[in-house]
Amino acid sequence: MASVTYEQATRFYSGTERPAVDSLDLDIVDGELLVLVGPSGSGKSTALRMLAGLEPLDGGDIMIGDRNVSAVRPRDRDIAMVFQNYALYPQMTVAENMGFALKQQKVPKDQRREKVLEAAKILDLEPYLDRKPKNLSGGQRQRVAMGRAIVRDPAVFLMDEPLSNLDAKLRVQTRTQLAELQQRLGVTTVYVTHDQVEAMTMGHRVAVLKDGILQQCDTPGTLYHSPANRFVAGFIGSPAMNVLDVDNDGAPRLAGVEVRLADGGVEPATVEAVGFRPEAATLADGAPLRGRIRTVEDLGSEVFVHVQIATGDATSEQVDVVVKMPPPFAGQPDDTVGVQLTGELHTFDAEGTRTATTSAQFVA
Amino acid sequence: MSSEVVGVGERRWVNGLLGLAAWFVGALYFFPIFWMIANSFKEEAVANADPTLSFSPTLDRYRDVTGETVGLLGFSEAFGNSIRVVLASTVIVLVLAIPAAYALSIYPIKKWRDVLFFFISTKFLPLVASILPIWILARELDLLNTQRVLVILYTAMNLPLAVWMLRSFFQEVPKELVEAAEIDGASLFGQLRSVILPIAGPGIAATALLCVIFAWNEYFFAVQLNAADAQTVPIWVTGNVSTRGNFIAKLSAASVLASLPVVIAGWVAQKRMIRGLAMGAIK
Secondary structure (H helix, E strand, O other): OOOEEEEEEEEOOOOOOOOOEEEEEEEEOOOOEEEEEOOOOOOHHHHHHHHHOOOOOOEEEEEEOOEEOOOOOHHHOOEEEEOOOOOOOOOOOHHHHHHHHHHHOOOOHHHHHHHHHHHHHHOOOHHHOOOOHHHOOHHHHHHHHHHHHHOOOOOEEEEEOOOOOOOHHHHHHHHHHHHHHHHHHOOEEEEEEOOHHHHHHHOOEEEEEEOOEEEEEEOHHHHHHOOOEHHHHHHOOOOOOEEEEOEEOOOEEEOOEEEEEOOOOOOHHHOOEEEEOHHHEEEOOOOOEEEEEEEEEEOOOOEEEEEEEOOOOOOOOOEEEEEEEOOOOOOOOOOEEEEEEOOEEEEEOOOOEEEEEEEEEEEO | OOOOOOOOOOOHHHHHHHHHHHHHHHHHHHHHHHHHHHHHOOOHHHHHOOOOOOOOOOOHHHHHHHOOOOOOOOHHHHHHHHHHHHHHHHHHHHHHHHHHHHHHHOOOOOOHHHHHHHHHHOOOOOHHHHHHHHHHHHHHOOOOOOHHHHHHHHHHHHHHHHHHHHHHHHOOOOHHHHHHHHHOOOOHHHHHHHHHHHHHHHHHHHHHHHHHHHHHHOOHHHHHHOOOOOOOHHHHHHOOOOOOOOOHHHHHHHHHHHHHHHHHHHHHHHHHHHHHHHHHHHO
16 A cells, blocks of 8 residues: 655647646545546546556656655556456456455465455455356446456556446446445545546545646545635536626626625626635525526426526526525526625636636625 | 339339349459369369369369478468468557557547558558568568568558558447446546447457458468468469479469468358448448
């Protein structure tokens, strides 16, 4: 078991303009489950493959424990990896797949069998040990891939979107099992996903990447409540935060309605955009920010109402906000409603950096 | 005519006609082989007379061509030579081509396109244009009339083809598997043995078979460089051409015997080979 450190780690693919991973600094403590999340092309998989040794570093270093592994071959890094498509050896049985790494380490046969059995017990794979991968379901294959990683007892687990090939229900189940297993084994884990819900539910900390640059790395709660910038604010949370550009004539205005900030330590004239979560707003008849209901998503325990704000100007861009309402909700599409803030509002400057989180009111 | 667009083969009579044409072409191709087999069971006199299918079959011609005559190239010697040369060159081709194909597909080296082009460019020169230097080299190196010279030449002849074929088969191996094996601690050789070879097996078999066929049938080098000793089956076949008397039936029998190993090997490997070739063709 070990910590993992990225120090200014950089990877350039030839023929591209910007690095796939740009000067990444990241400290992952021993036993932590860190999730790398971002949209496609954000460099999250590349960052993981750099740690695996499958992508060379074009700059910086990567440490596992206090050993600099930047120039160490993947097979000598003491890591185990779970691939998105599982990469099970098709001609080997489940047991052979799981024991392959031990066989390479010249572990005696009976010890090997013992370890494979142990892992198979943990993952409920005992009945399938003699099957070939092609005779397994997707979920079973995923567990074999996990088993192959855990029998090795490595310093670090690397997981590259390990759940993305499972159907939605199984994905949620396996997600919990995986998190439990990681907790139990206490092995440092770096987990890549594009799914922010997966990231939030599994990660002790979540590192958000965009265009090869680390945007923010923090606990799920902090990412949610104090996003570093517009990108993180919009990426984390489902449905996404309402992040809206504002006009500013000394005070930020949204569709002509002033966004009056409580004293949040930010100069109102510098506010270029504001953001608020669906649950930080409510619909109220008298509220000054008016709009038309576009759709109502009733999930049973909560209702998300999509409101198109009336800008009073047919040529300007449409502004949509999502508001979370408690059920039952009586409103219908095309009803005219007002939006009122009840919770925190984030302000962003011209660079998209969050400048403050404060309470605020829409004032006509 | 309806305004509907009807493709070729969608009308029954068109289909029937095309089928008939296919059978006709197939028969056209097979007829010489059929005639060779028929002739091989005839008496020389019958084989050289007007073509006929009514004859009493005999195995005498097979006895003639397999009988050993002192001082002449015998059947068993020629087959022995051929088998040794063909197997040795094919084994060497695979031993060299598998690592080369790996380096051109799984983790491609820089300039892999140039390397591939170099390989195939060696096939651009007509053999006959290179035979004189090859012959002189062989003479200077004391390789004339040896099996070794044929092993070397057949290896050189088949290597480019084998590298090209194997490369396309290796590209079918999912890269994650190789990466998983690397992370699992397998050495380069271990990755090749436990991941790549099992998946690319049919392709390797197809490649080997093609090398065997090309080497087995090779005549030009064999006759130019091995006029006296270490002669192979194709030379033995032509050895049955005689200036005295008729030889069509004997030649047919010899040709049938020479074809059999390849036909049998092809038959056995048919399924794998078609899969292998198709796999390579799609990519």
